[in-house]
Structure formats: structure tokens, C-alpha cells
Amino acid sequence: MTAFFNALALNAGYNAALVGIGAAMLGIAAGAAGTFLFLRKRALVSDAVAHATLPGVGLAFILMVSLGGDGRSLIGLLLGSAVTAGIGLVLVEWMARRTRLSEDAAIGAVLSVFFGFGIVLLTVIQTMNAGRQAGLESFLLGSTAGMLFQDAVVIALGGALAVFATWLLRRPMTLVAFDPEYAAAVGYNVRRIDLAMMALVMAVTVIGLKLVGLILIVAMLIIPPVTARFWTESSTHVIWYAGLIGAVSGYVGAALSATAPAMPTGPIIVLVAAGLFLLSLFVAPARGVTAAVIRHRRFQRRVHRRQGLLALSRSEPIHDDFTLRTLRGEGLIRPDGVATETGRALAAKTARDEHRWDIAREIHQDAGLTGRYDGLTPIEQVFAPDEIAEFDRRIGGPRPVDGAV
Amino acid sequence: MAPGAAQVAVAAQDGRATRPADTSTGAPLAVRGVTVSYGEKPAVFSVDATFPAGAMTAIIGPNGAGKSTLLKAALGVIPRLSGDVTVFGEPVETARARIAYVPQRASVDWDFPTTVIDVVLMGLYRQVGLLGRLAGTHRAKAQACLDRVGMSDFADRQIGQLSGGQQQRVFLARALAQEADLYLLDEPFAGVDAATERAIIDVLKSLKSEGKAVVCVHHDLATVARYFDHVFLINVRKIAEGSVATTFTGANLNATYGGRLAATHIDQLALAEPV
Numbered sequence: 001m002t003a004f005f006n007a008l009a010l011n012a013g014y015n016a017a018l019v020g021i022g023a024a025m026l027g028i029a030a031g032a033a034g035t036f037l038f039l040r041k042r043a044l045v046s047d048a049v050a051h052a053t054l055p056g057v058g059l060a061f062i063l064m065v066s067l068g069g070d071g072r073s074l075i076g077l078l079l080g081s082a083v084t085a086g087i088g089l090v091l092v093e094w095m096a097r098r099t100r101l102s103e104d105a106a107i108g109a110v111l112s113v114f115f116g117f118g119i120v121l122l123t124v125i126q127t128m129n130a131g132r133q134a135g136l137e138s139f140l141l142g143s144t145a146g147m148l149f150q151d152a153v154v155i156a157l158g159g160a161l162a163v164f165a166t167w168l169l170r171r172p173m174t175l176v177a178f179d180p181e182y183a184a185a186v187g188y189n190v191r192r193i194d195l196a197m198m199a200l201v202m203a204v205t206v207i208g209l210k211l212v213g214l215i216l217i218v219a220m221l222i223i224p225p226v227t228a229r230f231w232t233e234s235s236t237h238v239i240w241y242a243g244l245i246g247a248v249s250g251y252v253g254a255a256l257s258a259t260a261p262a263m264p265t266g267p268i269i270v271l272v273a274a275g276l277f278l279l280s281l282f283v284a285p286a287r288g289v290t291a292a293v294i295r296h297r298r299f300q301r302r303v304h305r306r307q308g309l310l311a312l313s314r315s316e317p318i319h320d321d322f323t324l325r326t327l328r329g330e331g332l333i334r335p336d337g338v339a340t341e342t343g344r345a346l347a348a349k350t351a352r353d354e355h356r357w358d359i360a361r362e363i364h365q366d367a368g369l370t371g372r373y374d375g376l377t378p379i380e381q382v383f384a385p386d387e388i389a390e391f392d393r394r395i396g397g398p399r400p401v402d403g404a405v
Numbered sequence: 406m407a408p409g410a411a412q413v414a415v416a417a418q419d420g421r422a423t424r425p426a427d428t429s430t431g432a433p434l435a436v437r438g439v440t441v442s443y444g445e446k447p448a449v450f451s452v453d454a455t456f457p458a459g460a461m462t463a464i465i466g467p468n469g470a471g472k473s474t475l476l477k478a479a480l481g482v483i484p485r486l487s488g489d490v491t492v493f494g495e496p497v498e499t500a501r502a503r504i505a506y507v508p509q510r511a512s513v514d515w516d517f518p519t520t521v522i523d524v525v526l527m528g529l530y531r532q533v534g535l536l537g538r539l540a541g542t543h544r545a546k547a548q549a550c551l552d553r554v555g556m557s558d559f560a561d562r563q564i565g566q567l568s569g570g571q572q573q574r575v576f577l578a579r580a581l582a583q584e585a586d587l588y589l590l591d592e593p594f595a596g597v598d599a600a601t602e603r604a605i606i607d608v609l610k611s612l613k614s615e616g617k618a619v620v621c622v623h624h625d626l627a628t629v630a631r632y633f634d635h636v637f638l639i640n641v642r643k644i645a646e647g648s649v650a651t652t653f654t655g656a657n658l659n660a661t662y663g664g665r666l667a668a669t670h671i672d673q674l675a676l677a678e679p680v
Binding site: 039041168169171172174175177178179181182184185186187188229232233234235237238 | 481501504506512514519520523527528531535536563579
């Protein structure tokens with residue numbers, strides 16, 4: 001536990017601090033860029049792009065070794081991964097646009113073929129002399145072991161650039177995600193903006209390879225915006241919140257994984273993000289599950305209360321258990337089901353309002369007003385006091401509820 | 406009235422070359438020999454049309470006749486197979502600032518995280534540019550546009566909480582924010598309440614009186630004579646175009662709809678007298 005708090009406070013050593021800051025930067029970039037992926041409903045394209053990085057890593061390693069180099073230079077490996085990821089992305093786009101295949105089929109094809117090819121390359125590299133200690137399989141699930149200062153700089157700089165590009169393109173990308181037809185009509189090149197968005201996602205994927213790994217980077221792109229969506233109705237806020245959630249997940253996840261030597265970083269970061277998602281799913285005020293349940297219960301109670309009052313006003317027996325409990329809970333009926341003083345008064349008012357609505361429908365031909373009758377909305381919210389007074393004038397004086405004089 | 410079969414065949418082979426270069430008229434919107442095809446089935450075939458300024462034009466035709474397609478192709482939202490489009494005598498690509506488009510309501514996801522005022526501000530994105538700031542003046546302008554469609558009280562609502570008619574009004578407000586000269590609307594009255602229909606038609610009529618050109622894809626034949634000055638009848642190819650008084654006739658409607666329009670229905674319409 002203390003190890004974890006040490007890591008959180010950047011006290012767990014130089015390397016862990018480096019990893020924490022890098023992971024936070026990556027989280028911001030992934031959350032912000034992923035927002036548009038989520039809004040454009042193309043989350044899974046990023047999975048194809050991520051898996052398409054693997055052959056690039058292998059090819060870059062082989063190339064660097066055959067040129068007499070070390071083969072483990074992070075920049076070289078990432079450049080290689082960017083090349084094959086780009087090819088994979090273009091292939092998905094091309095298949096979806098030019099063939100009769102739908103995008104999900106294209107994603108499935110590209111993802112599996114590129115990943116398969118990458119695994120073959122990794123196996124080949126295992127047989128090479130220089131390959132045994134290369135540790136390339138760490139790109140699958142991410143690892144912080146042996147991360148160098150320059151690696152962290154690459155991640156932080158790349159992340160900052162990606163955030164800047166997201167900020168620059170936020171308006172066209174928002175417009176294309178919301179209303180592509182309108183975007184095209186006002187002169188945006190929708191295809192080019194889509195490609196720019198995917199290029200951003202590709203960049204985040206590539207710089208996240210070392211830390212999170214290619215299998216789970218899609219989670220870093222998607223979970224933060226989905227989580228952010230629970231808290232806001234504005235797309236700009238979704239971007240910022242997603243960046244924040246990504247940063248927190250990255251930082252806390254990296255600190256957690258630093259507490260145990262063999263713990264992979266990617267899965268821990270993703271689990272932290274998933275924790276934030278679950279929390280939001282349940283506690284978010286407007287869109288959360290709990291709030292929805294409470295809202296529904298409250299609404300149900302209003303319906304039962306109203307129906308119960310109407311039944312009282314007509315002296316009809318009430319059978320529904322929930323209605324009885326609601327009325328009893330508010331002291332409108334006695335335990336034996338007989339209306340109390342307040343209950344009778346409210347029932348009379350309810351009956352009168354129904355009567356007022358009948359008159360309103362006779363007077364007002366405007367469906368915009370009378371159409372607002374839903375059985376629940378108080379008539380005072382629809383009509384002005386002088387209008388209601390007019391209804392009452394037509395109804396005549398108050399009468400006893402049960403019709404007996 | 407409709408082009409002869411031989412003429413159509415020629416146009417099909419060479420949509421561009423057979424047309425004289427009469428696109429320099431400067432009309433708000435002129436399309437010449439436009440063909441659009443989904444797969445290998447033309448949805449719009451070699452259509453010529455001119456839409457006048459200071460008037461409201463209805464594009465009328467049965468379902469699948471290519472009404473919306475013609476509009477989108479004119480805007481370059483979907484690619485044309487052949488043909489030219491000019492806006493005020495210029496190619497559509499250079500005249501975009503003068504065009505405002507109101508797409509069909511069903512074309513967007515209404516659960517998108519955005520508010521009413523943000524949607525209207527989208528109409529100003531092109532003006533503001535990539536690096537520009539959306540300042541208070543832009544917000545004031547967006548608010549004024551909302552006011553014009555009677556939606557100023559809804560500025561901060563999430564768009565999904567609006568009724569269909571209110572959503573349509575917001576789309577119209579976004580188009581107004583562009584301060585364009587040519588307004589293209591795709592079924593603006595589809596599925597909206599009576600109050601919204603009145604509010605929209607009032608705004609469109611005021612645009613017309615300012616000398617703007619208004620073009621609507623329209624499906625309700627009963628309101629054509631009341632709302633519009635010009636009609637453009639289409640069923641894949643052009644059937645007829647002209648003023649409501651001369652063109653909105655039973656014969657032309659029969660040619661447009663084939664047998665699909667019941668005779669009793671035609672009798673009830675406020676049609677132009679046969680000339």
C-alpha cells in the first residue's frame with residue numbers, strides 16, 4: 001500500500017515517476033482523440049489500426065538489426081508500427097468505400113491478417129541471435145520495465161502534439177461526427193477530416209504501444225469518452241473530461257503497476273479506467289443508472305397518486321397496492337382506505353382540474369396548449385390564472401365530491 | 406414538355422457536351438444535365454433546373470423520385486456522375502458561403518452531446534475558421550437566429566430533449582446563422598406540428614421577401630399552392646418546372662406520379678387551371 005502511495009507521489013523512484021507522467025500524457029491524448037472516434041461511432045476502426053502496428057514493429061526490428069543496429073530503438077520501432085498501421089487504416093477505408101463489404105467486415109479482415117502476420121514475424125525474430133532479448137512481445141500488453149528517459153520524452157511530446165491537433169480540428173471533427181451531410185454542404189471535405197481523425201488515433205496508438213500495448217490501446221481511446229459522456233451534454237466538455245479521465249487512469253494505473261515488479265501496465269491502466277466507467281454508470285446525475293431508476297420510481301408514484309385521487313373523487317374503490325401505499329404514505333387515506341380530510345380536498349381539486357381541461361378543450365382550438373394534457377402536468381403550468389378563472393366561471397360553483405347535495 | 410426519348414439518349418452519352426454553356430445566367434441555383442446514380446441505377450437522370458431568386462420553389466415527386474438526391478448532388482454532398490451546377494453563376498465549390506442547407510431531421514443522431522445554441526453556432530464554423538474564436542458577437546447572432554424561429558428559450562437544452570418540430574426549427578436557425586442567399590431545405594415540414602409548420606413558413610416567406618431564393622423538397626401536395634411560387638416536378642427525370650399557376654396541373658402531377666396518385670386526391674388539390 002505504501003508502495004502505491006509512494007508511486008502516486010512520484011516518490012517510487014526516477015523510473016516510476018517517468019512512467020507515471022508519460023502515462024498521464026498518453027491518457028489525455030487518447031481520451032481527447034478517442035472522443036471523436038466515439039462520437040463518429042467508429043470505435044472499432046482503432047482496434048484494426050492497433051493490431052496493424054505489430055508487423056511494423058517486427059519489420060522495423062529486422063531492418064534495424066540487418067543494418068547493423070541494436071534493433072531496440074523505440075523511435076525506430078514506433079516509426080515501423082506507424083507505417084503498417086497506416087496501411088491497415090487505408091485498407092479498411094478502401095474496402096468499406098470501394099467494395100460491397102461493410103466496415104465491420106473490413107475491420108475484421110484487416111485486424112486478423114495484420115495481427116497474424118505480426119505474430120509470425122515475432123516468432124521469426126525469436127530465432128534470430130539479436131532477437132532473444134529484444135522483448136518485442138511487451139508491445140502486446142505494454143510494459144514499463146527498462147523504460148528510458150528518452151522513451152518517456154517521446155510519449156510526452158507525441159501526446160502533447162496529438163492533444164494540440166485534436167484541439168485544432170475540434171470544430172470540423174465535431175461537425176462531421178454530428179451531421180456529415182451538413183458539413184459537406186458548407187464545404188468541409190468529410191473524407192479528409194475522417195482521415196485526419198483516424199491519423200490522430202493512429203498517432204495515439206503508436207505512442208501508446210510501449211506503455212499500454214496494442215491489444216488494449218482501444219480501451220484507452222474509448223472508455224474515457226464513454227465515461228465522460230455520463231457527466232455532460234456538451235461535446236467540448238466530453239473532450240476535456242475524457243482527457244482528464246484518461247490522465248487519471250494512466251497515472252494511477254502506472255503507479256499501481258509500479259508496486260509489483262512483473263505487473264503489466266496496460267491491463268492495470270484499463271482496469272482503472274473501467275472502474276471510473278462503472279462508477280459513472282451508477283452515480284452520474286442525469287444519465288446514470290441509479291438516477292434513471294429514481295426518476296422512474298418518482299414518476300410512477302406521481303401517476304399512482306393522481307390515479308388514486310381521481311378514483312377517490314369518483315368514490316371508486318382502489319385495488320392497486322402501490323396506489324394505496326402512495327396515498328397512505330402521504331396521509332391522503334386512512335389505513336382502512338377511507339379518504340382523510342386532505343385526501344378529500346385534493347381529490348376534489350383533481351376532479352375540478354379534469355373538468356377545467358374539458359372546458360379548455362372546448363374553448364381553445366389550439367392543439368399546442370390542450371395537447372399538453374398528459375394527465376399529470378398541473379393545469380396551472382399550461383394556462384394563466386385569468387384563463388383558469390374563466391374555466392371556473394363556466395363550470396360554476398364548487399360541488400361536493402360524491403355528487404350528493 | 407418532357408424531353409423526347411432521342412434527346413434523353415444523347416444527353417446520357419454526353420451529358421456535358423450536348424448542353425450549351427447557359428450557366429452564366431447568375432440564377433441562385435442552376436443545374437445542367439445532372440445525373441446521380443446509386444450503384445448502376447440512376448436516381449436522378451440528366452436533369453436541368455433553374456431556381457429563381459425572391460421566390461419559393463417546391464421540388465415535388467413520389468418517394469424515390471430523386472428529390473433529396475437532386476438537392477444533395479447540387480450541393481456536392483453526394484457525387485454527380487455528370488452535369489454542372491452553378492450558384493449565382495459561379496461553380497458551387499466557390500459559392501458555398503452563399504448557400505445554407507437544412508438536411509432531413511432523421512439524418513443525425515439526436516443523442517449527440519450538444520446543446521441547441523451549439524448547433525446554431527455550427528452554422529458559423531466556416532466563417533470563424535480553424536483558429537478563430539467563437540466570440541460573444543457570434544453567440545448573440547446565434548441567439549437572434551433562435552429568436553427568429555421562436556426557440557430562444559431552449560438555447561441550453563440538449564438537442565435530444567426537443568420535439569421533432571423544435572429540432573427542425575433549430576436546423577433552420579443554424580441555416581439562418583449562415584446569412585446565405587440561397588436556402589435549400591430537405592423536407593422541412595415532414596413530421597412537424599402545425600405550430601412549427603407555421604413558424605417555418607413565416608421565416609421562409611420573410612427570406613423570400615428579402616430577395617433570397619428558397620428551395621424545399623416537399624411532399625405535401627395540399628399545401629403547395631399556399632406556400633410556393635414555383636414548382637419543380639421530378640420523377641428521376643424532370644417532368645416540368647415553372648410557376649405554380651401554370652405548372653401545378655393535374656396533367657403534370659399525373660405524369661409525375663403515374664397512377665400512384667388517386668384521382669379523388671387530385672380533385673381536392675388547389676391546382677392551376679389547365680391552360
